[in-house]
Amino acid sequence: MKNREELSKEPVAPLAADLHRWYAQNHRVLPWRGITDAYRIWISEIILQQTRVVQGYEYYNRFVSRFPDVRSLAAADDDEVMKLWQGLGYYSRARNLLAAARQVVERFGGEFPTTYDDIRSLPGIGDYTAAAIASFAYGLPHAVVDGNVYRVLSRIYGIDVPIDTTEGKKVFAALADELLDRRNPGGYNQALMEFGALYCVPRSPQCGGCIFADRCMALATDRVDELPVKQGRTVVKPRYFNYFYVRHEGNTWLRRREGRDIWRNLYELPLIETAEEEPLDSLQQGEAWASLFAGAGRVSVSAQVYACKHVLSHRIIHARFYVVETEKEPAMPGYVRIAVGQIGDYAVSRLTEGFLEKLSMNYPSLF
Ligand code: SF4
Structure with a gap:
Protein backbone atom coordinates (compact mmCIF):
# COMPACT_ATOMS: atom_id res chain seq x y z
CA MET A 1 0.00 0.00 0.00
CA LEU A 227 -10.25 0.13 1.14
CA PRO A 228 -10.89 2.96 1.62
CA VAL A 229 -9.65 3.16 5.21
CA LYS A 230 -11.53 5.22 7.78
CA GLN A 231 -10.00 6.24 11.07
CA GLY A 232 -12.77 7.34 13.36
CA ARG A 233 -16.31 6.29 13.89
CA THR A 234 -18.99 8.80 14.87
CA VAL A 235 -20.11 8.48 18.48
CA VAL A 236 -23.82 7.78 18.47
CA LYS A 237 -25.68 9.29 21.42
CA PRO A 238 -29.04 7.95 22.60
CA ARG A 239 -31.95 10.34 23.27
CA TYR A 240 -35.35 9.52 24.75
CA PHE A 241 -38.39 11.29 23.28
CA ASN A 242 -41.89 10.86 24.68
CA TYR A 243 -44.47 12.39 22.36
CA PHE A 244 -48.12 13.12 23.07
CA TYR A 245 -50.79 13.40 20.43
CA VAL A 246 -53.13 15.55 22.50
CA ARG A 247 -56.78 15.89 21.51
CA HIS A 248 -59.42 18.23 22.84
CA GLU A 249 -62.61 19.22 20.99
CA GLY A 250 -61.19 18.45 17.53
CA ASN A 251 -57.91 20.25 18.18
CA THR A 252 -54.35 19.13 18.72
CA TRP A 253 -51.06 20.90 19.48
CA LEU A 254 -47.76 21.32 17.64
CA ARG A 255 -44.68 23.48 17.92
CA ARG A 256 -41.87 24.40 15.59
CA ARG A 257 -38.46 23.16 16.75
CA GLU A 258 -35.98 25.98 17.23
CA GLY A 259 -32.35 26.32 18.29
CA ARG A 260 -29.29 24.32 17.38
CA ASP A 261 -30.72 20.84 17.53
CA ILE A 262 -32.02 18.19 15.16
CA TRP A 263 -35.10 18.93 13.01
CA ARG A 264 -34.88 22.72 13.36
CA ASN A 265 -37.92 24.42 11.75
CA LEU A 266 -39.89 21.17 11.58
CA TYR A 267 -43.07 20.79 13.62
CA GLU A 268 -43.54 18.27 16.39
CA LEU A 269 -46.09 17.04 18.89
CA PRO A 270 -45.81 17.95 22.59
CA LEU A 271 -42.59 16.37 23.78
CA ILE A 272 -41.06 15.36 27.07
CA GLU A 273 -37.42 14.41 26.58
CA THR A 274 -35.87 12.33 29.35
CA ALA A 275 -32.30 11.30 30.16
CA GLU A 276 -33.25 7.62 30.04
CA GLU A 277 -36.27 5.51 29.27
CA GLU A 278 -39.12 6.41 31.64
CA PRO A 279 -42.49 4.70 32.00
CA LEU A 280 -45.68 6.73 31.66
CA ASP A 281 -46.49 6.89 35.37
CA SER A 282 -43.10 8.38 36.07
CA LEU A 283 -43.60 10.98 33.32
CA GLN A 284 -46.95 11.87 34.85
CA GLN A 285 -45.27 12.75 38.16
CA GLY A 286 -42.82 15.18 36.57
CA GLU A 287 -42.80 18.96 36.18
CA ALA A 288 -42.84 18.83 32.36
CA TRP A 289 -46.13 16.93 32.47
CA ALA A 290 -47.63 19.34 34.99
CA SER A 291 -46.68 22.28 32.79
CA LEU A 292 -48.07 20.78 29.55
CA PHE A 293 -51.35 19.64 31.05
CA ALA A 294 -52.03 22.47 33.50
CA GLY A 295 -55.74 23.26 33.56
CA ALA A 296 -56.63 20.22 31.44
CA GLY A 297 -58.92 18.58 34.01
CA ARG A 298 -59.15 14.84 33.56
CA VAL A 299 -56.39 13.55 31.28
CA SER A 300 -56.87 10.11 29.73
CA VAL A 301 -53.85 8.50 28.16
CA SER A 302 -54.29 5.53 25.88
CA ALA A 303 -51.65 2.84 25.93
CA GLN A 304 -48.53 3.84 24.08
CA VAL A 305 -49.54 3.34 20.46
CA TYR A 306 -46.20 3.55 18.74
CA ALA A 307 -42.62 3.02 19.80
CA CYS A 308 -39.50 2.83 17.70
CA LYS A 309 -35.79 3.46 17.51
CA HIS A 310 -35.11 6.18 14.98
CA VAL A 311 -31.51 6.22 13.81
CA LEU A 312 -29.88 9.45 12.67
CA SER A 313 -26.22 9.88 11.73
CA HIS A 314 -25.06 10.74 15.27
CA ARG A 315 -28.16 10.07 17.39
CA ILE A 316 -30.48 7.21 18.17
CA ILE A 317 -33.88 8.48 19.18
CA HIS A 318 -35.80 6.07 21.40
CA ALA A 319 -39.31 7.34 20.79
CA ARG A 320 -42.68 6.60 22.35
CA PHE A 321 -45.96 8.11 21.23
CA TYR A 322 -49.10 8.30 23.36
CA VAL A 323 -52.60 9.46 22.49
CA VAL A 324 -54.07 11.77 25.11
CA GLU A 325 -57.62 13.12 25.51
CA THR A 326 -58.18 16.04 27.88
CA GLU A 327 -61.39 17.17 29.56
CA LYS A 328 -60.53 20.87 29.28
CA GLU A 329 -58.14 22.84 27.12
CA PRO A 330 -54.56 22.13 28.32
CA ALA A 331 -51.99 24.91 28.84
CA MET A 332 -49.40 23.56 26.35
CA PRO A 333 -46.93 26.45 26.74
CA GLY A 334 -44.90 27.02 23.54
CA TYR A 335 -47.28 24.95 21.40
CA VAL A 336 -49.89 26.15 18.94
CA ARG A 337 -53.39 24.76 18.75
CA ILE A 338 -54.50 23.51 15.35
CA ALA A 339 -57.48 21.57 14.06
CA VAL A 340 -56.74 17.84 13.99
CA GLY A 341 -57.54 17.72 10.25
CA GLN A 342 -54.79 20.26 9.50
CA ILE A 343 -51.92 18.26 10.91
CA GLY A 344 -50.92 17.03 7.44
CA ASP A 345 -50.22 20.62 6.35
CA TYR A 346 -47.21 20.88 8.66
CA ALA A 347 -43.71 19.61 7.89
CA VAL A 348 -42.73 17.01 10.47
CA SER A 349 -39.79 14.66 10.94
CA ARG A 350 -39.85 11.23 9.39
CA LEU A 351 -40.26 9.82 12.89
CA THR A 352 -43.49 11.75 13.49
CA GLU A 353 -44.66 11.03 9.96
CA GLY A 354 -44.28 7.31 10.74
CA PHE A 355 -46.41 7.69 13.86
CA LEU A 356 -49.14 9.62 12.02
CA GLU A 357 -49.23 7.01 9.26
CA LYS A 358 -49.56 4.24 11.79
CA LEU A 359 -52.29 6.11 13.59
CA SER A 360 -54.29 6.81 10.43
CA MET A 361 -54.08 3.14 9.48
CA ASN A 362 -54.93 1.65 12.87
CA TYR A 363 -57.10 4.34 14.45
CA PRO A 364 -58.68 6.34 11.58
CA SER A 365 -61.30 7.76 13.97
CA LEU A 366 -58.56 9.77 15.69
CA PHE A 367 -58.12 11.99 12.59
S1 SF4 B 1 -11.59 -0.61 -9.46
FE1 SF4 B 1 -13.12 -1.38 -8.02
S2 SF4 B 1 -14.39 -2.75 -9.25
FE2 SF4 B 1 -12.51 -2.40 -10.39
S3 SF4 B 1 -11.16 -4.09 -9.82
FE3 SF4 B 1 -10.69 -2.39 -8.46
S4 SF4 B 1 -11.98 -2.75 -6.68
FE4 SF4 B 1 -12.79 -4.01 -8.31
Whole structure:
Protein backbone atom coordinates (compact mmCIF):
# COMPACT_ATOMS: atom_id res chain seq x y z
CA MET A 1 0.00 0.00 0.00
CA LYS A 2 1.13 3.55 -0.63
CA ASN A 3 1.38 6.56 1.60
CA ARG A 4 1.50 10.14 0.46
CA GLU A 5 5.25 10.36 -0.07
CA GLU A 6 5.47 7.19 -2.11
CA LEU A 7 2.53 8.28 -4.20
CA SER A 8 4.08 11.65 -5.04
CA LYS A 9 7.26 9.99 -6.35
CA GLU A 10 5.65 8.18 -9.24
CA PRO A 11 3.49 9.28 -12.16
CA VAL A 12 -0.13 8.18 -11.90
CA ALA A 13 -1.68 6.40 -14.83
CA PRO A 14 -4.70 8.39 -16.06
CA LEU A 15 -8.23 7.02 -16.00
CA ALA A 16 -10.05 9.46 -18.27
CA ALA A 17 -10.11 7.63 -21.61
CA ASP A 18 -11.34 4.36 -20.09
CA LEU A 19 -13.83 6.13 -17.87
CA HIS A 20 -15.37 8.18 -20.71
CA ARG A 21 -15.83 5.01 -22.76
CA TRP A 22 -17.34 3.15 -19.82
CA TYR A 23 -19.68 6.03 -18.99
CA ALA A 24 -20.97 6.32 -22.58
CA GLN A 25 -22.18 2.73 -22.41
CA ASN A 26 -23.24 2.36 -18.79
CA HIS A 27 -24.52 5.58 -17.27
CA ARG A 28 -28.03 6.03 -15.92
CA VAL A 29 -30.23 8.57 -17.65
CA LEU A 30 -31.32 11.06 -14.96
CA PRO A 31 -33.09 14.41 -15.25
CA TRP A 32 -30.14 16.40 -13.88
CA ARG A 33 -27.62 14.81 -16.24
CA GLY A 34 -26.56 16.39 -19.52
CA ILE A 35 -27.89 19.82 -18.52
CA THR A 36 -25.96 23.01 -17.87
CA ASP A 37 -28.54 24.82 -15.71
CA ALA A 38 -26.51 25.53 -12.57
CA TYR A 39 -29.66 26.00 -10.46
CA ARG A 40 -31.03 22.54 -11.29
CA ILE A 41 -27.62 20.91 -10.93
CA TRP A 42 -27.31 22.54 -7.51
CA ILE A 43 -30.75 21.29 -6.39
CA SER A 44 -29.94 17.76 -7.54
CA GLU A 45 -26.56 17.76 -5.80
CA ILE A 46 -28.02 18.93 -2.50
CA ILE A 47 -30.85 16.38 -2.65
CA LEU A 48 -28.42 13.58 -3.48
CA GLN A 49 -25.95 14.43 -0.71
CA GLN A 50 -27.51 12.01 1.77
CA THR A 51 -30.22 10.46 -0.34
CA ARG A 52 -30.28 7.54 -2.75
CA VAL A 53 -30.96 8.33 -6.40
CA VAL A 54 -34.23 6.35 -6.47
CA GLN A 55 -35.67 8.39 -3.61
CA GLY A 56 -34.10 11.68 -4.72
CA TYR A 57 -35.59 11.41 -8.21
CA GLU A 58 -39.17 12.17 -7.12
CA TYR A 59 -38.12 14.92 -4.75
CA TYR A 60 -36.03 16.57 -7.45
CA ASN A 61 -38.90 16.56 -9.96
CA ARG A 62 -41.34 17.96 -7.42
CA PHE A 63 -38.88 20.58 -6.23
CA VAL A 64 -37.92 22.00 -9.63
CA SER A 65 -41.48 21.89 -10.89
CA ARG A 66 -42.64 23.95 -7.85
CA PHE A 67 -39.54 26.19 -7.86
CA PRO A 68 -38.22 26.23 -11.43
CA ASP A 69 -35.54 28.86 -10.86
CA VAL A 70 -33.53 30.48 -8.14
CA ARG A 71 -35.80 33.53 -7.90
CA SER A 72 -38.91 31.44 -7.25
CA LEU A 73 -37.06 29.53 -4.53
CA ALA A 74 -35.75 32.73 -2.95
CA ALA A 75 -39.32 34.05 -2.73
CA ALA A 76 -40.69 30.82 -1.25
CA ASP A 77 -42.32 30.48 2.12
CA ASP A 78 -39.98 28.66 4.56
CA ASP A 79 -42.70 26.29 5.72
CA GLU A 80 -43.59 25.27 2.16
CA VAL A 81 -39.97 24.39 1.40
CA MET A 82 -39.69 22.34 4.59
CA LYS A 83 -42.93 20.54 3.74
CA LEU A 84 -41.63 19.73 0.25
CA TRP A 85 -38.47 18.38 1.86
CA GLN A 86 -40.36 16.26 4.40
CA GLY A 87 -39.12 12.67 4.46
CA LEU A 88 -35.70 13.40 2.97
CA GLY A 89 -34.04 14.00 6.35
CA TYR A 90 -30.99 16.20 7.01
CA TYR A 91 -33.21 19.27 7.04
CA SER A 92 -30.31 21.70 7.28
CA ARG A 93 -30.00 21.08 3.54
CA ALA A 94 -33.41 22.66 2.92
CA ARG A 95 -32.67 25.60 5.21
CA ASN A 96 -29.37 26.21 3.43
CA LEU A 97 -31.01 25.97 0.00
CA LEU A 98 -33.36 28.76 0.96
CA ALA A 99 -30.61 30.90 2.47
CA ALA A 100 -28.40 30.39 -0.58
CA ALA A 101 -31.19 31.18 -3.05
CA ARG A 102 -31.85 34.44 -1.20
CA GLN A 103 -28.14 35.30 -1.31
CA VAL A 104 -28.04 34.62 -5.05
CA VAL A 105 -30.79 37.21 -5.46
CA GLU A 106 -29.21 39.72 -3.07
CA ARG A 107 -25.54 39.32 -3.96
CA PHE A 108 -25.63 38.18 -7.59
CA GLY A 109 -28.79 39.85 -8.92
CA GLY A 110 -30.66 36.56 -9.24
CA GLU A 111 -28.09 34.95 -11.59
CA PHE A 112 -26.45 31.80 -10.26
CA PRO A 113 -22.73 32.60 -9.74
CA THR A 114 -20.32 31.35 -12.39
CA THR A 115 -16.99 31.05 -10.56
CA TYR A 116 -15.91 28.32 -8.16
CA ASP A 117 -15.19 30.78 -5.34
CA ASP A 118 -18.56 32.55 -5.64
CA ILE A 119 -20.41 29.24 -5.77
CA ARG A 120 -18.41 27.96 -2.78
CA SER A 121 -19.30 31.09 -0.80
CA LEU A 122 -23.02 30.17 -0.67
CA PRO A 123 -24.50 28.50 2.44
CA GLY A 124 -24.56 24.70 2.35
CA ILE A 125 -22.09 24.47 -0.53
CA GLY A 126 -18.79 22.78 0.30
CA ASP A 127 -15.80 21.84 -1.84
CA TYR A 128 -17.52 18.86 -3.42
CA THR A 129 -20.75 20.63 -4.41
CA ALA A 130 -18.91 23.71 -5.69
CA ALA A 131 -16.67 21.52 -7.87
CA ALA A 132 -19.68 19.58 -9.16
CA ILE A 133 -21.64 22.69 -10.12
CA ALA A 134 -18.59 24.49 -11.57
CA SER A 135 -17.57 21.53 -13.71
CA PHE A 136 -21.02 20.26 -14.78
CA ALA A 137 -22.58 23.66 -15.52
CA TYR A 138 -19.58 25.70 -16.69
CA GLY A 139 -16.90 23.16 -17.64
CA LEU A 140 -14.48 24.59 -15.05
CA PRO A 141 -11.49 22.38 -14.14
CA HIS A 142 -12.37 21.38 -10.57
CA ALA A 143 -12.15 17.74 -9.49
CA VAL A 144 -14.94 16.36 -7.32
CA VAL A 145 -14.05 14.20 -4.33
CA ASP A 146 -17.03 12.40 -2.80
CA GLY A 147 -17.44 8.96 -1.22
CA ASN A 148 -17.42 7.28 -4.63
CA VAL A 149 -14.23 9.02 -5.66
CA TYR A 150 -12.47 8.14 -2.40
CA ARG A 151 -13.41 4.50 -2.88
CA VAL A 152 -12.43 4.18 -6.54
CA LEU A 153 -9.13 6.03 -6.20
CA SER A 154 -8.11 4.34 -2.97
CA ARG A 155 -8.67 0.92 -4.57
CA ILE A 156 -7.16 1.50 -8.00
CA TYR A 157 -4.06 3.25 -6.64
CA GLY A 158 -3.86 1.23 -3.41
CA ILE A 159 -3.91 4.16 -1.00
CA ASP A 160 -4.54 3.35 2.65
CA VAL A 161 -4.26 6.85 4.11
CA PRO A 162 -7.50 7.25 6.14
CA ILE A 163 -9.95 9.34 4.16
CA ASP A 164 -11.38 11.07 7.24
CA THR A 165 -8.10 12.73 8.22
CA THR A 166 -6.57 16.02 7.08
CA GLU A 167 -3.75 14.05 5.52
CA GLY A 168 -6.19 11.78 3.67
CA LYS A 169 -8.22 14.67 2.35
CA LYS A 170 -5.06 16.31 0.99
CA VAL A 171 -3.79 13.13 -0.65
CA PHE A 172 -7.05 12.39 -2.41
CA ALA A 173 -7.74 16.01 -3.43
CA ALA A 174 -4.27 16.21 -5.01
CA LEU A 175 -4.64 12.89 -6.80
CA ALA A 176 -8.15 13.72 -8.04
CA ASP A 177 -6.86 17.04 -9.38
CA GLU A 178 -3.92 15.39 -11.09
CA LEU A 179 -6.20 12.86 -12.79
CA LEU A 180 -8.86 15.37 -13.88
CA ASP A 181 -9.53 15.49 -17.61
CA ARG A 182 -9.18 19.21 -18.21
CA ARG A 183 -10.74 19.03 -21.67
CA ASN A 184 -13.99 17.65 -20.25
CA PRO A 185 -13.94 18.04 -16.46
CA GLY A 186 -17.72 17.78 -16.03
CA GLY A 187 -18.00 14.58 -18.05
CA TYR A 188 -14.98 13.08 -16.34
CA ASN A 189 -16.26 13.90 -12.83
CA GLN A 190 -19.65 12.39 -13.63
CA ALA A 191 -18.05 9.27 -15.07
CA LEU A 192 -15.79 8.71 -12.06
CA MET A 193 -18.67 9.07 -9.59
CA GLU A 194 -20.99 6.91 -11.69
CA PHE A 195 -18.34 4.20 -11.87
CA GLY A 196 -18.11 4.24 -8.06
CA ALA A 197 -21.90 4.23 -7.68
CA LEU A 198 -22.57 1.37 -10.10
CA TYR A 199 -19.43 -0.72 -10.36
CA CYS A 200 -16.86 -0.13 -7.67
CA VAL A 201 -19.49 -0.23 -4.92
CA PRO A 202 -18.69 -0.55 -1.19
CA ARG A 203 -19.59 -4.25 -0.88
CA SER A 204 -19.07 -6.86 -3.59
CA PRO A 205 -17.80 -4.58 -6.38
CA GLN A 206 -17.88 -6.00 -9.90
CA CYS A 207 -14.16 -6.70 -10.12
CA GLY A 208 -14.69 -9.60 -12.53
CA GLY A 209 -15.58 -7.46 -15.53
CA CYS A 210 -13.94 -4.25 -14.36
CA ILE A 211 -12.15 -2.06 -16.91
CA PHE A 212 -9.43 -1.37 -14.33
CA ALA A 213 -8.99 -4.96 -13.14
CA ASP A 214 -5.51 -5.29 -14.68
CA ARG A 215 -4.18 -2.24 -12.83
CA CYS A 216 -6.25 -2.15 -9.63
CA MET A 217 -3.86 -2.34 -6.67
CA ALA A 218 -6.57 -3.39 -4.24
CA LEU A 219 -7.56 -6.31 -6.44
CA ALA A 220 -3.94 -7.34 -6.98
CA THR A 221 -3.24 -7.33 -3.24
CA ASP A 222 -6.60 -8.75 -2.14
CA ARG A 223 -7.53 -5.64 -0.17
CA VAL A 224 -10.69 -4.59 -1.97
CA ASP A 225 -12.80 -5.00 1.18
CA GLU A 226 -10.34 -3.00 3.29
CA LEU A 227 -10.25 0.13 1.14
CA PRO A 228 -10.89 2.96 1.62
CA VAL A 229 -9.65 3.16 5.21
CA LYS A 230 -11.53 5.22 7.78
CA GLN A 231 -10.00 6.24 11.07
CA GLY A 232 -12.77 7.34 13.36
CA ARG A 233 -16.31 6.29 13.89
CA THR A 234 -18.99 8.80 14.87
CA VAL A 235 -20.11 8.48 18.48
CA VAL A 236 -23.82 7.78 18.47
CA LYS A 237 -25.68 9.29 21.42
CA PRO A 238 -29.04 7.95 22.60
CA ARG A 239 -31.95 10.34 23.27
CA TYR A 240 -35.35 9.52 24.75
CA PHE A 241 -38.39 11.29 23.28
CA ASN A 242 -41.89 10.86 24.68
CA TYR A 243 -44.47 12.39 22.36
CA PHE A 244 -48.12 13.12 23.07
CA TYR A 245 -50.79 13.40 20.43
CA VAL A 246 -53.13 15.55 22.50
CA ARG A 247 -56.78 15.89 21.51
CA HIS A 248 -59.42 18.23 22.84
CA GLU A 249 -62.61 19.22 20.99
CA GLY A 250 -61.19 18.45 17.53
CA ASN A 251 -57.91 20.25 18.18
CA THR A 252 -54.35 19.13 18.72
CA TRP A 253 -51.06 20.90 19.48
CA LEU A 254 -47.76 21.32 17.64
CA ARG A 255 -44.68 23.48 17.92
CA ARG A 256 -41.87 24.40 15.59
CA ARG A 257 -38.46 23.16 16.75
CA GLU A 258 -35.98 25.98 17.23
CA GLY A 259 -32.35 26.32 18.29
CA ARG A 260 -29.29 24.32 17.38
CA ASP A 261 -30.72 20.84 17.53
CA ILE A 262 -32.02 18.19 15.16
CA TRP A 263 -35.10 18.93 13.01
CA ARG A 264 -34.88 22.72 13.36
CA ASN A 265 -37.92 24.42 11.75
CA LEU A 266 -39.89 21.17 11.58
CA TYR A 267 -43.07 20.79 13.62
CA GLU A 268 -43.54 18.27 16.39
CA LEU A 269 -46.09 17.04 18.89
CA PRO A 270 -45.81 17.95 22.59
CA LEU A 271 -42.59 16.37 23.78
CA ILE A 272 -41.06 15.36 27.07
CA GLU A 273 -37.42 14.41 26.58
CA THR A 274 -35.87 12.33 29.35
CA ALA A 275 -32.30 11.30 30.16
CA GLU A 276 -33.25 7.62 30.04
CA GLU A 277 -36.27 5.51 29.27
CA GLU A 278 -39.12 6.41 31.64
CA PRO A 279 -42.49 4.70 32.00
CA LEU A 280 -45.68 6.73 31.66
CA ASP A 281 -46.49 6.89 35.37
CA SER A 282 -43.10 8.38 36.07
CA LEU A 283 -43.60 10.98 33.32
CA GLN A 284 -46.95 11.87 34.85
CA GLN A 285 -45.27 12.75 38.16
CA GLY A 286 -42.82 15.18 36.57
CA GLU A 287 -42.80 18.96 36.18
CA ALA A 288 -42.84 18.83 32.36
CA TRP A 289 -46.13 16.93 32.47
CA ALA A 290 -47.63 19.34 34.99
CA SER A 291 -46.68 22.28 32.79
CA LEU A 292 -48.07 20.78 29.55
CA PHE A 293 -51.35 19.64 31.05
CA ALA A 294 -52.03 22.47 33.50
CA GLY A 295 -55.74 23.26 33.56
CA ALA A 296 -56.63 20.22 31.44
CA GLY A 297 -58.92 18.58 34.01
CA ARG A 298 -59.15 14.84 33.56
CA VAL A 299 -56.39 13.55 31.28
CA SER A 300 -56.87 10.11 29.73
CA VAL A 301 -53.85 8.50 28.16
CA SER A 302 -54.29 5.53 25.88
CA ALA A 303 -51.65 2.84 25.93
CA GLN A 304 -48.53 3.84 24.08
CA VAL A 305 -49.54 3.34 20.46
CA TYR A 306 -46.20 3.55 18.74
CA ALA A 307 -42.62 3.02 19.80
CA CYS A 308 -39.50 2.83 17.70
CA LYS A 309 -35.79 3.46 17.51
CA HIS A 310 -35.11 6.18 14.98
CA VAL A 311 -31.51 6.22 13.81
CA LEU A 312 -29.88 9.45 12.67
CA SER A 313 -26.22 9.88 11.73
CA HIS A 314 -25.06 10.74 15.27
CA ARG A 315 -28.16 10.07 17.39
CA ILE A 316 -30.48 7.21 18.17
CA ILE A 317 -33.88 8.48 19.18
CA HIS A 318 -35.80 6.07 21.40
CA ALA A 319 -39.31 7.34 20.79
CA ARG A 320 -42.68 6.60 22.35
CA PHE A 321 -45.96 8.11 21.23
CA TYR A 322 -49.10 8.30 23.36
CA VAL A 323 -52.60 9.46 22.49
CA VAL A 324 -54.07 11.77 25.11
CA GLU A 325 -57.62 13.12 25.51
CA THR A 326 -58.18 16.04 27.88
CA GLU A 327 -61.39 17.17 29.56
CA LYS A 328 -60.53 20.87 29.28
CA GLU A 329 -58.14 22.84 27.12
CA PRO A 330 -54.56 22.13 28.32
CA ALA A 331 -51.99 24.91 28.84
CA MET A 332 -49.40 23.56 26.35
CA PRO A 333 -46.93 26.45 26.74
CA GLY A 334 -44.90 27.02 23.54
CA TYR A 335 -47.28 24.95 21.40
CA VAL A 336 -49.89 26.15 18.94
CA ARG A 337 -53.39 24.76 18.75
CA ILE A 338 -54.50 23.51 15.35
CA ALA A 339 -57.48 21.57 14.06
CA VAL A 340 -56.74 17.84 13.99
CA GLY A 341 -57.54 17.72 10.25
CA GLN A 342 -54.79 20.26 9.50
CA ILE A 343 -51.92 18.26 10.91
CA GLY A 344 -50.92 17.03 7.44
CA ASP A 345 -50.22 20.62 6.35
CA TYR A 346 -47.21 20.88 8.66
CA ALA A 347 -43.71 19.61 7.89
CA VAL A 348 -42.73 17.01 10.47
CA SER A 349 -39.79 14.66 10.94
CA ARG A 350 -39.85 11.23 9.39
CA LEU A 351 -40.26 9.82 12.89
CA THR A 352 -43.49 11.75 13.49
CA GLU A 353 -44.66 11.03 9.96
CA GLY A 354 -44.28 7.31 10.74
CA PHE A 355 -46.41 7.69 13.86
CA LEU A 356 -49.14 9.62 12.02
CA GLU A 357 -49.23 7.01 9.26
CA LYS A 358 -49.56 4.24 11.79
CA LEU A 359 -52.29 6.11 13.59
CA SER A 360 -54.29 6.81 10.43
CA MET A 361 -54.08 3.14 9.48
CA ASN A 362 -54.93 1.65 12.87
CA TYR A 363 -57.10 4.34 14.45
CA PRO A 364 -58.68 6.34 11.58
CA SER A 365 -61.30 7.76 13.97
CA LEU A 366 -58.56 9.77 15.69
CA PHE A 367 -58.12 11.99 12.59
S1 SF4 B 1 -11.16 -4.09 -9.82
FE1 SF4 B 1 -12.79 -4.01 -8.31
S2 SF4 B 1 -11.98 -2.75 -6.68
FE2 SF4 B 1 -10.69 -2.39 -8.46
S3 SF4 B 1 -11.59 -0.61 -9.46
FE3 SF4 B 1 -12.51 -2.40 -10.39
S4 SF4 B 1 -14.39 -2.75 -9.25
FE4 SF4 B 1 -13.12 -1.38 -8.02
